[in-house]
Amino acid sequence: MPLRNRRTPPAVRLVKRTVEAYRQLEQGQMPAGPGAGALDALHLRKIDLADRILVVNPGGYIGESTSREIAYAHATGKPISFTDPSDQ
Structure with missing residues (x-):
């Protein structure tokens, strides 16, 4: 196929x-x-398509792909929340 x-x-x-x-x-x-x-x-x-972004980051860990997605969300002005404290 x-x-x-x-x-x-x-x-x-x-x-x-x-x-x-x-x-x-x-x-x-x-x-x-x-x-x-x-x-x-x-x-x-x-x-x-989202109104806001919730990052599920147990223990504060954020991987490479998620970091790029957070940067994109930030650049588009989306509010971003995290489940655990993070330096992002």
Whole structure:
């Protein structure tokens, strides 16, 4: 099943790549290829749709991807809250 078809709308291709990336994660693999970027794009789109952001950061830990998403949310003016104290 090809992930790219010129007749398939871009949103559908994004969903297919995202599903493939989640399958890779479930198998203990880090997403690679187009699916990895699809996850990042999906998360940023969710931030665009949100009124505010709640960062779930047990023990104050914030990973690299979450840091990028926090920076994006901050740049778009979204209010950001954390479940645990953080330096962000």
